[in-house]
Amino acid sequence: MRNLFFTFLLCFLFVPVSNAQFSEIEDFFGKSQESVSSHDENKAVAKDSIRIAELEKQIGQMESNEILYRELLKTYLSDSLRQAIRKITTPSFHKSAQGAPLIVNGDTLFMYYEACEEATAPERAANAAKAINSLVKTKDAVQDSIRLHYLENDRRYDIMYLRKVLTSVTGNDALRMNMSLDSLANMQRESIVAALKSMKTQNSFTQVFKRIGLFLLVLAINILVFYFINLFYRKMKLRIKTNRQKWFKPIVFSNYELLNANRQANLAAMLINLFRYLLILIQLLIFFPLLFSVFPQTKPLASKLIGYIVDPVKHIFYAIIHYIPNLFTIVIILLLIRYLIKGIAYIAKEVQNEKLKIPGFYTEWAMPTYYIAKFLLYAFMIAMIFPLLPGAETGTFKGISIFVGLIVSLGSSSAISNILAGLIMTYMRSFKAGDFIKLNETEGNVIEKTSFVTRIKTTKNEIVTIPNSFVLSSPTTNYSASARDYGLIIHTNVAIGYEVPWQKAHEYLIRAAKRTRGVLPHREPFVLDLGLEDYYNHYEINAYILDADHIPTIITELNSNILSVLTEEGVELESPLLMSQRKEPAKKWS
Numbered sequence: 001m002r003n004l005f006f007t008f009l010l011c012f013l014f015v016p017v018s019n020a021q022f023s024e025i026e027d028f029f030g031k032s033q034e035s036v037s038s039h040d041e042n043k044a045v046a047k048d049s050i051r052i053a054e055l056e057k058q059i060g061q062m063e064s065n066e067i068l069y070r071e072l073l074k075t076y077l078s079d080s081l082r083q084a085i086r087k088i089t090t091p092s093f094h095k096s097a098q099g100a101p102l103i104v105n106g107d108t109l110f111m112y113y114e115a116c117e118e119a120t121a122p123e124r125a126a127n128a129a130k131a132i133n134s135l136v137k138t139k140d141a142v143q144d145s146i147r148l149h150y151l152e153n154d155r156r157y158d159i160m161y162l163r164k165v166l167t168s169v170t171g172n173d174a175l176r177m178n179m180s181l182d183s184l185a186n187m188q189r190e191s192i193v194a195a196l197k198s199m200k201t202q203n204s205f206t207q208v209f210k211r212i213g214l215f216l217l218v219l220a221i222n223i224l225v226f227y228f229i230n231l232f233y234r235k236m237k238l239r240i241k242t243n244r245q246k247w248f249k250p251i252v253f254s255n256y257e258l259l260n261a262n263r264q265a266n267l268a269a270m271l272i273n274l275f276r277y278l279l280i281l282i283q284l285l286i287f288f289p290l291l292f293s294v295f296p297q298t299k300p301l302a303s304k305l306i307g308y309i310v311d312p313v314k315h316i317f318y319a320i321i322h323y324i325p326n327l328f329t330i331v332i333i334l335l336l337i338r339y340l341i342k343g344i345a346y347i348a349k350e351v352q353n354e355k356l357k358i359p360g361f362y363t364e365w366a367m368p369t370y371y372i373a374k375f376l377l378y379a380f381m382i383a384m385i386f387p388l389l390p391g392a393e394t395g396t397f398k399g400i401s402i403f404v405g406l407i408v409s410l411g412s413s414s415a416i417s418n419i420l421a422g423l424i425m426t427y428m429r430s431f432k433a434g435d436f437i438k439l440n441e442t443e444g445n446v447i448e449k450t451s452f453v454t455r456i457k458t459t460k461n462e463i464v465t466i467p468n469s470f471v472l473s474s475p476t477t478n479y480s481a482s483a484r485d486y487g488l489i490i491h492t493n494v495a496i497g498y499e500v501p502w503q504k505a506h507e508y509l510i511r512a513a514k515r516t517r518g519v520l521p522h523r524e525p526f527v528l529d530l531g532l533e534d535y536y537n538h539y540e541i542n543a544y545i546l547d548a549d550h551i552p553t554i555i556t557e558l559n560s561n562i563l564s565v566l567t568e569e570g571v572e573l574e575s576p577l578l579m580s581q582r583k584e585p586a587k588k589w590s
Contacts, residue, residue, distance in 0.1 A: 100125040102167075104132050105199050109191040114172040116156070128167040135161060135196060146193055148185050157185035159192060166192060215294045222287040226280065233276040240265050240272075285309050319390065326388040337381045344373050368426040418452045421468035425449075430471075435480035436548045439471060445549060459552050479548035487520060487544040490555055494562060495536040500571050502529065502537060508569055509541040512561035518554040520544040 099111035100121040112121040112128075119127065146166070149158040156170040169188055174181040201207065240247070244265035251259040259267070289305045292298040348370035350356035352363050387393075431437050435446050437456070444458035454471050456464045482488045496505045506527045513525035523544040530538040541562065545554055566573065 102128050104129055104192075104195045107195065107198075109195055110188055112173075113176045114170055116168050116170050124167065131164065131166045132192060132195065135166075146189060146196075148189055155181070157181065159185070159189050211294050215291060218287060218290050218294065222283065222291075225283050225287075229276055229279050229283070233272060236272050237269050240268050323390060330385050330388055333381060333384050337377050341374055341377055344370055344377075362429065364429065364432055365427060368423065372423065415452065418468040421472040422449070422451045422454075425454075425468060425472055430476050431478045431481065435478055436551065437479065438477040439466060440474050442466070479551060483546050483548040487523060487546060488548050488551075489542050490545055490551060490558065491540050491542045492555060492559055492562070493530065494539045494541060495533070495573060496539060496566075496571060497536050500537075502539075504569075505537065505539055505571075508565045508571065509539060509562060512565040513541055513543040513558060515561045515565075516543065516554060516558045518545050518547050518550060519558075520546065 099113045101108040101111055102125045103109075112124045115121060116124055146159065146161050149160050150156075151158065154170075156168050158168050159166045167188070169181065169185040171181055174184045177184055179187075244261050248261040248264040248268075250257050250261060251264070289309075292301045292305060347356065348366040351358060351361065351366040354363055425431075431446055431449075433446050433449050436444070437446060439456065442456055442458065442464050444456040444462075444464065446454060447457045447463070448455040451468075453465050453467055456466065458464060479488055494505075494509060509527050510525050513519055514521070519525065520543075525541060525543040528540040528542065530540050532538070541558070543558065545551070547554070563573075
C-alpha cells in the first residue's frame, strides 16, 4: 500500500511539472522572439541557445523518469488486478462463504476457508484438531519443536512438529485473510503453541486437584441448598398447621362456606410445596452445568445443558414478543364477538318478554334463534382466530385438526341429525315444555326439550327420553295446544240396550258429563251414535275441557258419573260378552 501511494504521488507530481515546463518553454520562445532587437540579436540568440539546451536536457531526464514510473505502476497495478480478480472468482472469498473453525480445547484458534490438497476446509479443521490433540497425550512434547517449513513450489507453509505436519498455510489462506503468507503462518503457529501450553497446564496434577476440590465444593453447596429448601418447607408447613385458625378466616359466598380455615391451610401448604419443587428445579438447572463445567472433558456437556435451559426460554420469550400483534388481534375479535352476542341476547329477551314484537316472529322462537346466532358467531370467531394461534401453520397442528375433524364427522352424524331435528321442531312449534302430548304410544307432559332429546313424564311418573330425530319423524298429538286454542274434546264410549230410548240415553250421558269437574259449563256436551249393534246401541259422550294435563283424571270421573247416572235411572250397560240382570225388575218405559 505504501509503495502504491508513493507511485501515484510521483506520477501526479512529475506529470504536471513537465507540462508546466513545456508551457514555460513555449512562452519563453514567444517572448524571446518578441524581445530580440536588432542591435543585440547575436547576444540574445547565444543566451537563448544555452537556455534551450538546459531545458532540453531537463525534459529528457523527466521523460526517462516518467517512462520508468509508468512501467512500475503498470506492473504493480497488474499484480493488484490479478489479486482482485482472484478474490472475486474464488468462491471462498464471497461473503456467503462459511469458514470451518479449528477448535482445540473448546476454543477457536482460527478459521479455514480454502481447500488444500483435495481436503475441504472442514476436513482441514478436523485433521488439524486431531493432530494437535494427539500432541497433548505425548508427555515429552515440547512446544518449541513446532516450526514452519516453507514449500517454494507449492507456495505454502507447513506447521510441523518434528516430522509430523499439523496443518498448512497456503497463499489462498493469506489472500483470504488479507495478510502476507509469512505473517499468517507465524500467527497460526503462535496460536497452536499457545493452545498446547494451555492444554498442558490444564492437564497438570495441580489443576486436576484444584478441579476435584472445586467439584466437591460445588457439590457440597448444592447439598446445603437442597437441605435448607426442605428445612424451610417443613418449618412453614408446621407454622401453617399451628396457626391455621389465627391466619385463615372462612370464605363465605352467598351463605355457603366456600373455604374454611382447614382447607385454606391445606391450600397454602400445597402452594408452598409447589414453590419448593420450583426452587429445587432452579437449583438443579444452575448447579448441574456448574458441576459439568469444572472438568474440561465434561465442559461441552455443561454448554449443552445451559443451551437446553436457555434456548427454550429464549425461544419462548421471542415467540411471545413476536406473537403480541396477533394477541391484540385475537383480543379485539373476542371483544367484538362478545358484545355482539350480548346485543343479540338483549333483543332475544325483549322478544321473549313480549316487549318487542316482530310481525311473524313468535316469542318461543326468541331464545332458540339467539342460541343459533350465538353458535354461528362463535364458529365465525374460531375461524378467524384459528390462523392466528401459535403453531397453526405447523404440520403437527394441522394433523391434529384433521384428526379431530375426522373423529367429529364420523361420530357426530346422529348428534347433528338430532340437533337439526330439534331446531326444526322449535320453528314448527309442535309442542313446548309443559305441554301434554301423545308421541306414538307415549302420553305425558314434556318436561325438557334440549338440542338432542325430548323428555316426557307419563301419567305413571315415568321419564321417557326420546331422540329429536325420532320425534320429528313420528306423529305427535299436542293436547295442551288444542285445549288452549279450541277447547279439547274428551270422549268415552257407552253401550246401552235398545229398551232405553235414544233420547233418554242422550239425556243421561249429558247429565253425567255436566257433573264432571273440568268440563266447561258454557259449552254443551254432545252425544254421537256410533252404531247399532246386535244387542245394544253404541253411544259416544263428548265434553269440552281446558285442563289437558288432567285428561286421565277427568275421563275417569266422567266414567264414574255415567255409571252413577245410569244406575240411578235403572239402566243396564250391555255388551256382547257380558250381560247382568238385576234382582229388581227393570224400569218399564212408556
